[in-house]
Amino acid sequence: MRYFIELSYRGTEYHGWQTQANGVSVQVTLEAALTQRIGTPIYVMGSGRTDAGVHARQQFAHFDIDEPLNLTDTFIYSLNCILPSDIAIHAIFPVSDKDHARFSAVSRYYQYHITRQKNAFQTGLTYHFRPLLNVALMNEACQILLQHTNFQSFSKARANVTHFHCRLDFAYWERINDDLLTFHIKANRFLWGMVRTIVGTMVEIGQERMSLDRFEQIILARDRTVAGRAAPANGLYLVEVGYPAEVMVARGSGHKA
Known part of the structure; x- marks a missing residue:
């Protein structure tokens, strides 16, 4: 049996999602809680x-287990009690054993605040940056970005x-108020960093220290x-992580926290 987990986490105290040799990761923390609750090693x-x-705010993961789980609201509640306060499971639901949390995903949507x-x-949840930025110019740069597909x-x-x-679906900057500026970007996949x-x-x-022509030259250079x-x-x-509708069909009837 294969199950999808929908979860969220505050990453401040973690060395990223993936298991690390030099620090605690979200993955290893989640695996420990599932192993403790289910009584068998879970990866x-x-x-x-x-x-x-x-x-x-939304992450998905999958795990395999030999026997079907008795999924109830109480089961998910008990997992959340085991997990630290900065990781929360929102739903667990069965999927086909061909469905894959990483390879079945068709889109990822990120925001930067x-x-x-x-x-x-x-603290730890936004980038505190004092200089006033030219948002109109940054959105012109987004239009250039959308014309390209190679982001080496x-x-x-x-x-x-x-x-x-x-393949980028959208990229734009939004001024929420005088204090908060948010970058929105969605694509089928993202490269590391x-x-x-x-x-x-x-x-x-945005600080007008780089021209739009220079920005496009950077993209075309394919050089970090x-x-x-x-x-x-x-x-x-x-x-947000997007999947085909058939992958998510059991999510609507599944148990949630």
Whole structure:
């Protein structure tokens, strides 16, 4: 039997999603809770590997088990009691053994949050950046971004991938109020460090320290060393993972926290 888990987490205290030799990860924490509750070793596969300090409002993972689980609201509640307060399971539901949390996903949607004012209640959850940014210019850069598919210049140099092509569905900046600025980006896949490097480069554009022509030259160079530095992890959120309808059919009737 294969099950999907829908969960969210605050990534501040974790060394990313994936199991790490040098720190606690979301994956290993989730596996420990499932193993304790079910009574047999459980290993999970996530839809993607968020970096250290990155948050997820919606993340999916799957695990396999020999016998069907007796899924009830109480079962999920008990798992959440085992998990630390910064990880929450929202639903568990059965899927086909061909469905895969990572490879069946058809889209990922990220947001990046920048605040101009220091906020004691948002520490670790937004990027505090004081300079006023030219949002109109940054949105012009987004239109350039949408014309391309190869984003090697925004990928970490040691990324272990076979290609650097991603299909972007949208990319835009939104000023929520005088304090909060949010970057929205959705694609079929993302490269390691891609969103944070795009944000870091666009912040240069927003300060009018980089021209739009230079931005396009960076994309065409396919060279990470010419792009801006990556924005801090704490402002980045995975907010939605998309799957074909047939994968999610059991989610609506499944048990939730």
